Structure formats: structure tokens, C-alpha cells
Amino acid sequence: xxxxxxxxxxxxxxxxxxxxxxxxxxxxxxxxxxxxxxxxxxxxxxxxxxxxxxxxxxxxxxxxxxxxxxxxxxxxxxxxxxxxxxxxxxxxxxxxxxxxxxxxxxxxxxxxxxxxxxxxxxxxxxxxxxxxxxxxxxxxxxxxxxxxxxxxxxxxxxxxxxxxxxxxxxxxxxxxxxxxxxxxxxxxxxxxxxxxxxxxxxxxxxxxxxxxxxxxxxx
Amino acid sequence: xxxxxxxxxxxxxxxxxxxxxxxxxxxxxxxxxxxxxxxxxxxxxxxxxxxxxxxxxxxxxxxxxxxxxxxxxxxxxxxxxxxxxxxxxxxxxxxxxxxxxxxxxxxxxxxxxxxxxxxxxxxxxxxxxxxxxxxxxxxxxxxxxxxxxxxxxxxxxxxxxxxxxxxxxxxxxxxxxxxxxxxxxxxxxxxxxxxxxxxxxxxxxxxxxxxxxxxxxxxxxxxxxxxxxxxxxxxxxxxxxxxxxxxxxxxxxxxxxxxxxxxxxxxxxxxxxxxxxxxxxxxxxxxxxxxxxxxxxxxxxxxxxxxxxxxxxxxxxxxxxxxxxxxxxxxxxxxxxx
Numbered sequence: 001x002x003x004x005x006x007x008x009x010x011x012x013x014x015x016x017x018x019x020x021x022x023x024x025x026x027x028x029x030x031x032x033x034x035x036x037x038x039x040x041x042x043x044x045x046x047x048x049x050x051x052x053x054x055x056x057x058x059x060x061x062x063x064x065x066x067x068x069x070x071x072x073x074x075x076x077x078x079x080x081x082x083x084x085x086x087x088x089x090x091x092x093x094x095x096x097x098x099x100x101x102x103x104x105x106x107x108x109x110x111x112x113x114x115x116x117x118x119x120x121x122x123x124x125x126x127x128x129x130x131x132x133x134x135x136x137x138x139x140x141x142x143x144x145x146x147x148x149x150x151x152x153x154x155x156x157x158x159x160x161x162x163x164x165x166x167x168x169x170x171x172x173x174x175x176x177x178x179x180x181x182x183x184x185x186x187x188x189x190x191x192x193x194x195x196x197x198x199x200x201x202x203x204x205x206x207x208x209x210x211x212x213x214x215x216x217x218x219x
Numbered sequence: 220x221x222x223x224x225x226x227x228x229x230x231x232x233x234x235x236x237x238x239x240x241x242x243x244x245x246x247x248x249x250x251x252x253x254x255x256x257x258x259x260x261x262x263x264x265x266x267x268x269x270x271x272x273x274x275x276x277x278x279x280x281x282x283x284x285x286x287x288x289x290x291x292x293x294x295x296x297x298x299x300x301x302x303x304x305x306x307x308x309x310x311x312x313x314x315x316x317x318x319x320x321x322x323x324x325x326x327x328x329x330x331x332x333x334x335x336x337x338x339x340x341x342x343x344x345x346x347x348x349x350x351x352x353x354x355x356x357x358x359x360x361x362x363x364x365x366x367x368x369x370x371x372x373x374x375x376x377x378x379x380x381x382x383x384x385x386x387x388x389x390x391x392x393x394x395x396x397x398x399x400x401x402x403x404x405x406x407x408x409x410x411x412x413x414x415x416x417x418x419x420x421x422x423x424x425x426x427x428x429x430x431x432x433x434x435x436x437x438x439x440x441x442x443x444x445x446x447x448x449x450x451x452x453x454x455x456x457x458x459x460x461x462x463x464x465x466x467x468x469x470x471x472x473x474x475x476x477x478x479x480x481x482x483x484x485x486x487x488x489x490x491x492x493x494x495x496x497x498x499x500x501x502x503x504x505x506x507x508x509x510x511x512x513x514x515x516x517x518x519x520x521x522x523x524x525x526x527x528x529x530x531x532x533x534x535x536x537x538x539x540x541x542x543x544x545x546x547x548x549x550x551x552x553x554x555x556x557x
Contacts, residue, residue: 123317127331128306217362
């Protein structure tokens with residue numbers, strides 16, 4: 001059904017998709033995790049309440065999150081060019097992906113950390129733990145299962161975003177699906193790429209669930 | 220057990236919470252001394268402010284006015300770093316235990332030691348020692364979710380003891396436990412107080428907890444301290460309305476009998492092992508009717524009260540009351556009491 005060139009192209013697209021997703025997720029977590037922690041810590045019931053910082057961050061995150069991802073991709077093209085030298089291909093796509101995903105991740109992290117029992121935080125404080133120790137030794141470890149689940153959701157969302165960047169020449173499976181399936185009506189190629197995307201999402205989600213279950217000592 | 224030197228001194232402490240609805244005053248002008256080595260109870264109805272008060276003792280809540288001296292140090296003058304250090308010598312246990320759910324029992328007990336910067340091998344050895352003390356050596360590698368409430372509180376006590384604290388603050392530590400488990404936990408606290416000489420402050424809304432282990436008690440009512448004193452004194456002669464409510468939670472129990480001559484006998488702990496009433500009946504060859512009796516064991520002595528109906532003959536009644544007074548009991552006519 002497919003000639004070797006097309007199979008090779010799909011294989012390359014598959015790897016590109018994984019590459020974009022994993023690199024962007026890692027970089028987005030590098031930004032989103034500290035942001036999420038700051039959101040929780042500066043909250044009015046947080047370890048170090050700071051109303052203005054909390055609202056400013058909240059507004060920026062909401063603005064970025066409310067921007068349609070394709071529009072964001074186009075808006076940040078100058079920045080993408082500045083950082084990667086091009087606006088096309090998987091590496092260039094990492095820039096808008098990180099910018100689009102970091103606020104989402106910040107909110108995921110925030111909600112995970114807010115699940116941690118206030119009493120446990122208070123107990124740590126009563127033992128003389130500093131805010132940093134509370135974050136590092138209580139908040140993050142106690143929220144670990146929830147953070148892992150959140151990561152599975154975030155990574156699959158980023159994979160979805162990465163497929164969308166096909167419209168602006170982002171590379172990967174989404175790019176193939178759009179070029180062959182949408183512009184050239186080659187439905188079979190599109191179906192294969194979509195099936196591959198579905199499989200990646202399933203695998204990531206399942207792995208995330210299992211890891212979270214393994215990490216959780218509450219049962 | 221008390222050495223007579225104050226470990227915690229609360230001076231002019233007030234706490235106001237600022238909420239959206241305005242300012243809410245929770246504690247007003249609290250003065251209190253807690254002595255080294257004693258078991259001190261702070262009792263009050265829910266909402267009286269006792270949980271806030273105990274959090275002011277280690278500055279988890281900053282007092283709005285006034286201050287707390289711990290071991291001679293004014294906590295209000297300390298820097299954040301110094302405060303963290305001081306908190307390491309104050310253990311705290313909670314109603315909901317507040318264990319780290321993702322750490323096993325051993326690692327939970329190690330937690331305060333990690334914060335104090337103790338080396339890992341040393342911390343683990345110490346933690347095992349403490350688990351031995353609270354009788355949970357076999358649960359070292361279990362996770363809190365696998366333990367019962369009483370076991371969780373034992374782990375919390377071991378954790379609170381890790382850094383050799385001078386005091387353990389207990390915030391409703393037995394309120395989530397059944398009566399049998401409560402007894403076990405209170406016995407453990409008492410044992411810790413006796414063996415290690417650690418001061419214990421107990422916040423509770425249950426008079427039975429105070430009776431069981433406290434030597435002195437402060438009654439908080441309506442944001443203020445209503446009464447402070449030895450448990451036996453407050454129990455036998457509650458001076459304030461708040462104290463009476465706690466001592467007689469079911470309300471005034473004797474008012475049906477005020478028409479006939481009744482007297483209330485209060486046992487102060489020294490003479491209740493002697494069968495006084497029976498001896499009196501034998502001596503006077505006149506029966507009395509026991510209308511109400513409530514005696515219990517407090518810290519190794521018996522305390523309580525008995526209300527008896529005296530014979531109609533006024534002279535015998537007077538003589539009986541004199542007889543009881545001679546036995547060192549507090550006796551009063553119930554008419555005056557109600």
C-alpha cells in the first residue's frame with residue numbers, strides 16, 4: 001500500500017513528534033514547575049503570601065492560556081527565529097510549544113500541590129521547617145502521585161499541540177496528516193498518522209497512570 | 220513533676236484575625252504560666268480559641284498583641300531562623316495526626332531530624348529507638364495508611380520526640396480516637412512526662428482527658444481565660460460558670476431535690492478510700508439517701524461528689540455534716556449550691 005519513501009517519511013514524522021513532545025515537555029516543566037510552586041506559595045493561604053505577585057502571575061498565565069495555540073505559534077515567530085534561526089521544522093516548533101505549555105503545566109502543578117493536606121504542612125512548620133524545606137520535603141513528595149498524573153496529561157496535551165503546528169510547517173506526524181490528508185486527500189496516510197498519534201497518547205497515559213499508582217503509598 | 224520554674228509564659232496575648240467580613244477577635248488578654256515538667260491542660264468549648272492559643276505558643280500564629288516567652292526567650296524578638304531553631308525544641312501532635320502519607324513510619328520519625336540536620340544513619344538509629352519507646356518497632360517500614368488511628372498518633376508522638384523537645388503541644392490529640400485508644404495515648408503521654416520530664420500542654424474540649432492526666436488546667440471561655448488552677452481544685456470547687464459547664468456537662472443535676480434537706484460532699488482525694496458514708500451511717504444508726512454520685516480517679520487519687528439526702532431530724536443532719544467535715548471533706552447544703 002505504501003512505498004518505502006512514505007514509510008520512511010512516517011517513521012521520521014513519528015520520531016519528530018516524539019522529539020518535539022519530549023523536549024518541549026521537559027523545557028515547559030522547567031518553567032511551569034517553578035511557576036506552579038510560586039502560585040501555591042504566594043497564595044493568600046500559602047507559605048509566603050504575596051498578593052501582587054500571585055495576581056500578576058495569574059493574569060499572565062490566563063492570558064497565555066486563553067490564546068488559541070495556532071495564533072500563539074504565529075505571534076511568536078519572530079522570537080522563534082531569534083532563538084532557532086528558523087520558524088520551520090521540529091526544533092523551531094519547540095519554542096511556541098514551550099510557551100504554550102508552560103502556563104498549562106503551571107496550573108496542573110498548582111492544583112496538584114494544593115491537594116496536599118494543610119495539616120501536614122503545619123506539622124512540618126511546627127518542627128521548624130523553613131518554607132524551602134516545606135516545598136522540597138513536604139509539598140513536592142506528598143503531591144508526587146498527582147504530579148505524575150498531571151505530567152501524563154500535560155505531555156499528551158503537548159503532543160496534541162505539536163500535531164497542530166503542522167499547519168505552520170512544524171514537522172512531525174501532524175504535519176504529515178495535514179499535508180497528505182488535508183491538502184492532498186490521501187486519507188490512508190492521514191489515518192496511519194492519526195493512529196500513531198492515538199497509540200502514543202494511549203501509551204503515555206497508561207505509563208503515567210501506572211507510575212502514579214506505583215508512587216502512591218496512600219493505599 | 221513540676222519543677223516550679225515556668226517554661227512557657229504567655230503575657231498579654233491577643234489574637235485578631237482579619238477576614239473579608241472584618242476583624243474577628245479570637246483571644247483577648249491571655250496571661251498564663253506553664254511550668255517545666257507539668258502536664259498542663261487548656262480546655263474550652265469548640266470555638267473558644269484554644270487551638271489558636273496553642274499555635275501562638277510556637278508562633279505558628281503570630282499574636283496580634285502580647286508575646287510568649289519560651290524557656291526565657293521572647294519569641295516575638297526572634298528572627299525567622301531563630302524561630303525555626305526554637306520550634307525544634309517544641310514537639311507538636313495533632314487531632315488528624317498529620318503524618319507524611321508518602322513516607323514510611325521510620326522516615327516520618329526521621330523527618331524532624333532531617334530538618335535539624337542530623338546525619339541519616341544517626342537519624343534512623345534514633346527513630347528506631349523512638350519507635351521502640353512508643354511500641355511500634357515492628358511497623359518501621361509500614362506506611363501511615365496501613366496503620367490504625369492510635370498507631371498513627373503513636374508515630375506522631377515518636378516524631379514529636381525526635382529532637383528531644385522541652386515541651387510537647389497536643390492539639391486535640393485524642394479527639395479522633397475511640398475511648399480505649401484515647402486511654403492508651405494518654406497513658407503514653409503520661410509515661411513520657413514521667414520518664415523524660417518533658418512538659419506537656421494538652422488542648423482539649425473533653426474534661427475526661429484533663430482529669431486523666433493533667434495536673435493544672437486553664438479554662439478558656441469566650442476568648443479569655445476564665446479560670447486557672449489545679450485540676451482537683453477546679454473539679455471540686457468550680458468558681459466560674461464556664462468551669463461548671465465543663466465539670467457538669469449534663470447541667471445542674473440536683474435541682475429536683477432542693478425541697479428536702481440535701482448536702483453535697485466533695486471528695487478531695489485524701490479520704491475517699493475510706494468508706495465515709497457507710498461509717499457515718501453505722502455511727503449515727505440513721506440512713507441517708509444517696510441522690511447523686513459521681514466519683515472518679517484522677518492522677519492516682521479519687522475525686523468527686525456525692526449528694527445525700529439527710530434525715531428529717533435537723534440536729535442529726537447538722538451532726539452528720541459536722542462528722543463529714545471532721546473527715547476533711549467539703550460539705551455544703553445543696554440549696555446554696557443550686
